[in-house]
Amino acid sequence: AQSVTQLGSHVSVSEGALVLLRCNYSSSVPPYLFWYVQYPNQGLQLLLKYTSAATLVKGINGFEAEFKKSETSFHLTKPSAHMSDAAEYFCAVSDQPSNTGKLIFGQGTTLQVKP
């Protein structure tokens, strides 16, 4: 069975500092991996996805993530945090090979950006 673990339920950074949100996955097959962002009382918005192409994936709003098979990780980074990045971030893995499209989510990481 697939699973996702997000290390750190809360991360606080200063504006302009590096953002690093950690995600480790468990999967018996090559995974499809995703990062979503959720602003208060809103749905989830896709930031980026990894589907077995390039291991470094660039997404929206300056975020990127690197798939590292040897470490079973898919950490999300952004070189310089902006106040508008404050939100909750979810890492997810897709349920291959059944291909129902179900996503298994981590518990989420709340990103706080301090001025």
Added chain:
Amino acid sequence: SQTIHQWPATLVQPVGSPLSLECTVEGTSNPNLYWYRQAAGRGLQLLFYSVGIGQISSEVPQNLSASRPQDRQFILSSKKLLLSDSGFYLCAWSVSRGTEAFFGQGTRLTVV
């Protein structure tokens, strides 16, 4: 382009009352449809998914049910709400055998 509509945005219901949340998708055919629940301070739990009209799979035993009467309509229901049904409910869709899911704006349900 595809869009997903979910309503209502907020709902306050007494314990024991019925529930009906509706979700519709536009701009695509035969999508996979999902209902997720997000409890306060927790991640997302998949409640139901559907790969076609009338086809519903339940992920967890609970007080809720789902139906898909039309290709792009997904309904979440309960006959009698419990306090524990409170939460943020999210509808989502994906392309059949596709990858990412696209989410609606969610319904904040408070059972009092």
